[in-house]
Amino acid sequence: MKNNILPAAMATLLLIALPAAAEGDYRAKAIAVIKKDFQPRGQASIDRLAEDGLQAVCNRTGNKPPEGVGKAMEADQLANVKYPADGKLMGDWKAGEKLAQSGRGFTWSDKPGLPVGGNCYNCHQISPKETSFGTIGPSLYQFLKLRGTQPDIQKYVYSKIYNAKAYNLCSDMPRFGHISALGEKQIKDLVALLLDPESPANK
Amino acid sequence: MKQNLIGALCAIVIMGGAFAQTPKKPVAKPAAQTAPAVEAKDAATIEFEKFRAEMEDSNPAELFEMKGEEQWKTKRGPKNVALAESCDLGLGIGKVQGAYVKMPRYFADADAVMDAERRIVWCMVEKQGFKFDDIAKKPFANANFTPDITNLVTYVASHSRNMKIAVPLKEPKVREAWEIGKEIAAYRAGPYDFSCNTCHGTDGKRIRMQNLPNLSTPAGAMKGVQGWPGYRMTGGVMLTHQWRMGDCFRQQRFPEPKYASDAVAYLLTYMIGNANGQVYKGPGIKR
Numbered sequence: 246m247k248n249n250i251l252p253a254a255m256a257t258l259l260l261i262a263l264p265a266a267a268e269g270d271y272r273a274k275a276i277a278v279i280k281k282d283f284q285p286r287g288q289a290s291i292d293r294l295a296e297d298g299l300q301a302v303c304n305r306t307g308n309k310p311p312e313g314v315g316k317a318m319e320a321d322q323l324a325n326v327k328y329p330a331d332g333k334l335m336g337d338w339k340a341g342e343k344l345a346q347s348g349r350g351f352t353w354s355d356k357p358g359l360p361v362g363g364n365c366y367n368c369h370q371i372s373p374k375e376t377s378f379g380t381i382g383p384s385l386y387q388f389l390k391l392r393g394t395q396p397d398i399q400k401y402v403y404s405k406i407y408n409a410k411a412y413n414l415c416s417d418m419p420r421f422g423h424i425s426a427l428g429e430k431q432i433k434d435l436v437a438l439l440l441d442p443e444s445p446a447n448k
Numbered sequence: 449m450k451q452n453l454i455g456a457l458c459a460i461v462i463m464g465g466a467f468a469q470t471p472k473k474p475v476a477k478p479a480a481q482t483a484p485a486v487e488a489k490d491a492a493t494i495e496f497e498k499f500r501a502e503m504e505d506s507n508p509a510e511l512f513e514m515k516g517e518e519q520w521k522t523k524r525g526p527k528n529v530a531l532a533e534s535c536d537l538g539l540g541i542g543k544v545q546g547a548y549v550k551m552p553r554y555f556a557d558a559d560a561v562m563d564a565e566r567r568i569v570w571c572m573v574e575k576q577g578f579k580f581d582d583i584a585k586k587p588f589a590n591a592n593f594t595p596d597i598t599n600l601v602t603y604v605a606s607h608s609r610n611m612k613i614a615v616p617l618k619e620p621k622v623r624e625a626w627e628i629g630k631e632i633a634a635y636r637a638g639p640y641d642f643s644c645n646t647c648h649g650t651d652g653k654r655i656r657m658q659n660l661p662n663l664s665t666p667a668g669a670m671k672g673v674q675g676w677p678g679y680r681m682t683g684g685v686m687l688t689h690q691w692r693m694g695d696c697f698r699q700q701r702f703p704e705p706k707y708a709s710d711a712v713a714y715l716l717t718y719m720i721g722n723a724n725g726q727v728y729k730g731p732g733i734k735r
Binding site: 271272274275276278279281282283284285286289290291293294295296299300303304307351352353354366367368377378379380381410417419420424426 | 624627628629630631632634635636637638639640641642643646647652653654655656657658660697698699701702703704705706709710711712714
């Protein structure tokens with residue numbers, strides 16, 4: 246399955262690369278400037294400047310990839326989600342809430358080390374007790390009530406946190422599991438924060 | 449001197465609540481600033497804005513302006529030359545009036561598009577004989593140290609107070625810098641797949657309670673320009689627009705942009721250029 250999708254995506258990538266390169270070289274010039282004008286600091290090494298395949302597609306298409314490419318690459322991202330071996334997708338919502346509060350990790354001024362903070366409240370409303378929440382992502386308050394009846398909802402939430410790009414290729418949300426920013430336990434705890442009936446998010 | 453000021457500021461912050469009762473002075477609104485769509489302001493923001501309005505008559509940035517003026521006019525560096533008698537910010541040697549709001553611009557002598565800070569550094573190196581690497585080693589202020597360049601930028605910026613931003617975007621080299629800056633703002637990479645635009649490309653978004661200006665719009669871009677260089681209450685330091693760009697990349701989880709580089713100049717060209725036509729109020733106060 247995965248093997249079929251990858252070459253297809255590659256081929257499409259090559260196709261869309263052609264007009265982009267011909268059209269104007271501001272993007273190429275921008276990349277050259279970025280490569281020339283950044284220096285490593287702390288844990289933020291220079292290799293972070295390179296685009297991976299997904300980033301390149303999103304960058305090149307203004308975050309609106311052609312539908313076929315988008316769907317194929319989303320499927321590829323989803324196929325790479327690793328679920329817990331014990332089959333349990335829900336952890337401790339209290340630990341999840343604590344993790345959701347933290348925005349630490351990965352900046353040049355942060356101490357290196359994993360796991361990093363969940364960064365959730367930076368962009369989402371979750372517990373009504375936390376009034377300082379961001380709005381880049383949708384509100385997740387009352388998530389169980391609004392989304393809980395859908396089949397496989399635990400699996401959806403786990404995989405969405407693991408790799409948000411499996412559902413929306415150019416989502417603003419980081420791929421927390423895919424890049425190992427969060428491990429299995431942390432993702433389980435965040436799933437519980439959204440889906441445990443006792444979680445403040447559902448009160 | 450600075451320590452006293454910080455103490456005074458802290459006291460004022462603590463008394464912040466009192467401002468609500470003091471008679472309100474009319475605060476001039478920037479003319480061209482169009483009302484953004486409904487923007488939720490938390491109590492802290494409202495309180496801080498009142499505080500900033502009250503502080504306008506005794507802006508701590510003025511201390512740095514005064515130092516910068518002295519440094520601009522004094523013969524300094526290995527070549528013992530004053531910037532006032534050697535440095536062209538685009539309007540003629542030594543002319544500072546209105547220069548800040550007309551940068552970034554293209555300077556033929558350097559064959560580069562330069563924002564104000566980059567240009568002053570260039571003058572310090574080329575005209576006064578300072579070593580670039582020495583300046584770039586510690587380019588930004590911290591609690592114990594304010595580099596000369598910060599004072600100089602603040603001085604130059606103060607001489608554009610209440611003037612309209614006028615980045616010469618019609619000049620081809622500046623236009624190209626704007627285009628490349630726009631692409632840099634859109635470039636997603638790093639562990640979190642973030643670009644500048646992840647936070648600053650859409651109207652009406654927040655990180656926690658912090659409103660995020662959309663830098664692609666005139667009103668949003670102006671919010672990213674206004675108040676820089678700025679005296680930051682947190683830590684009590686004077687910081688420049690260059691510093692602010694670096695701090696954005698830090699939070700983007702990127703490596704660090706090199707000081708006074710093309711990358712920062714182009715990004716500033718994009719952002720300040722988008723704010724063209726709006727009134728710059730001079731060095732400011734930041735949270």
